[in-house]
Amino acid sequence: MKYAVETFDLTKNYGDFTAVDKLKMKIRNKSIFGFLGPNGAGKTTTVKVLTCLALPTSGTATVAGYDILENPNEVRQKIGMIPQMVSLYGDLTVKENIHMCADFYGVPEDLIESRADELMEMMDIKYAENKYVSQLSGGMKQKASVVASLIHQPDILFMDEPTIGLDPTTKRILWNLVEELHSEGRTIILCSHDMYEVELLCDDVGIINNGVLAAFNTPQALKDAMINEQKNVKNSKRSNIAKIVEEIQKEATPEEYAAYDKIKDHAEEENRDTRQLSVIISNLNDELFNQLKNLSITYNITKQSSGRITLDILDSDESVTEVISTIIMNNGIITSISTKDPSLEDVFVKVTAKKKEGGEI
Numbered sequence: 035m036k037y038a039v040e041t042f043d044l045t046k047n048y049g050d051f052t053a054v055d056k057l058k059m060k061i062r063n064k065s066i067f068g069f070l071g072p073n074g075a076g077k078t079t080t081v082k083v084l085t086c087l088a089l090p091t092s093g094t095a096t097v098a099g100y101d102i103l104e105n106p107n108e109v110r111q112k113i114g115m116i117p118q119m120v121s122l123y124g125d126l127t128v129k130e131n132i133h134m135c136a137d138f139y140g141v142p143e144d145l146i147e148s149r150a151d152e153l154m155e156m157m158d159i160k161y162a163e164n165k166y167v168s169q170l171s172g173g174m175k176q177k178a179s180v181v182a183s184l185i186h187q188p189d190i191l192f193m194d195e196p197t198i199g200l201d202p203t204t205k206r207i208l209w210n211l212v213e214e215l216h217s218e219g220r221t222i223i224l225c226s227h228d229m230y231e232v233e234l235l236c237d238d239v240g241i242i243n244n245g246v247l248a249a250f251n252t253p254q255a256l257k258d259a260m261i262n263e264q265k266n267v268k269n270s271k272r273s274n275i276a277k278i279v280e281e282i283q284k285e286a287t288p289e290e291y292a293a294y295d296k297i298k299d300h301a302e303e304e305n306r307d308t309r310q311l312s313v314i315i316s317n318l319n320d321e322l323f324n325q326l327k328n329l330s331i332t333y334n335i336t337k338q339s340s341g342r343i344t345l346d347i348l349d350s351d352e353s354v355t356e357v358i359s360t361i362i363m364n365n366g367i368i369t370s371i372s373t374k375d376p377s378l379e380d381v382f383v384k385v386t387a388k389k390k391e392g393g394e395i
Contacts, residue, residue: 035099038063038190038221039084043093046079053079055245056093061238066212066222068236068253072386076245077225081192086110098189111139114188118195120175124168128159128178131167132185139186146185153181156214158207173204180211190221197231209235229379239378243386253378260376260384265307265349307349308333310374311357314342316367325360332357341369 039061046054054076061067071077082088084097086106095102098112122131129150136146154160159177167175176196183191193212197205212222212235226232232239233253241249249256315322318341326345327335331353334346347353354373361368 035063037061037096038065039067039095039097039223041080041084041093041095044080044083044090044095045092046076046083046088047091052245054083054090054242057242057245057247059240059247059250061221061223061240064216064219064221065237066216066224066235068232068239069223069225069242070227070232070239070382071242075242075386077242078194080242081194081223081225085113085115085192111186112189114183114186114191116176116180116183116191116193116196118198120167120172120179122167122175122179122182125166127164127166128154128170128181129163131178132182135182136185141186149185149187150181153184156211157181173200176200177204177207180208184215188220190223191215192223192225194225195227196224197226197228205231229377229382233378241382241385249381249385256381257376257378260381264376308346309349309353311345311347311354312342312370312372312374313345313357313361313368314340314370315361316341316369318343318366322361322364322366325364326357329356329360 037060039059041057041059044054044057044059045052057076057080069077069081079088083090084095084102086102086109090102097109100108100112102109122128123134126134132150132154133146136150141149150163151160154163157177157180159174159181162170162174162178167178170178176199180196197208200208209231212224216222222235224232224236236253239249239251239253239256240247251259318337323335323337323343326332326343329347331348331350332345333348336344338344345357347357358368358371
């Protein structure tokens with residue numbers, strides 16, 4: 035099976051409102067897939083349809099190789115769901131909730147106890163197995179919910195904002211679990227607004243906006259595409275300004291000609307391709323700072339008391355190398371270096387700001 039999930043013009047209407055519009059999407063088998071979208075974009079509706087909690091208006095999808103319309107029961111047996119809001123019974127203990135879920139999915143009785151114990155140990159919730167869910171903290175409830183969702187060993191796990199409201203330690207436990215499940219060959223579909231979480235875990239990312247798939251690729255490819263788009267915009271601006279100035283210069287006097295050249299140079303400078311470089315130099319001194327400041331590739335440089343400097347440099351393959359070489363040649367000791375590139379959050383904001391255009395990406 036090549037794809038864990040594949041949708042075919044999947045559409046869901048609520049009256050006159052189209053929540054999901056002819057969605058075409060393929061999620062690779064045994065991958066961690068980040069499914070993103072702003073509130074009201076159609077993400078939750080799509081998940082409800084894929085997990086057989088709602089029927090599509092038209093179109094269909096396959097999940098774990100089964101059609102959601104023709105084989106909904108088979109789909110349900112192959113999936114697990116960790117909802118944003120814990121849906122366990124508060125008047126039952128953690129263990130009773132887990133056993134009830136195991137019974138629902140038909141887990142053999144001789145396997146329930148061992149599986150439950152193993153999962154509770156993994157999620158560090160075994161100590162609370164006899165506590166009522168209503169007595170648990172939010173983080174403990176989420177841990178119990180994870181165990182209940184995994185008790186039948188689903189091939190595909192849907193996770194809807196699984197770490198929202200969790201402390202950093204519990205978040206890391208859940209992230210480690212996701213990676214462990216992935217290493218075992220399971221497909222994880224992660225719905226999240228935590229871009230750091232998505233970048234950390236996901237192989238592929240799909241961004242839905244206004245019911246259509248607005249972007250789909252690996253996190254790095256989406257960021258690289260944004261970098262290239264920004265460069266193309268700047269190049270276009272430079273070209274357009276240069277053409278306008280050249281046309282005006284044709285009718286200019288010799289005195290005016292030089293002024294227009296200055297305008298063209300200023301526009302070139304404003305729209306140049308630069309990148310920001312941040313470096314911590316443990317033995318930074320004024321001489322080294324001035325050496326970096328006077329490099330032909332440096333357009334702006336600032337210094338902080340911690341030894342960190344921030345440079346706006348020419349965006350080229352050689353520029354970063356030239357900065358590093360200058361520091362080393364002046365006996366500088368680099369303890370940290372990084373460039374500022376667009377983040378997945380930048381991509382998300384840009385993609386979801388666009389109006390509905392329809393179609394498949």
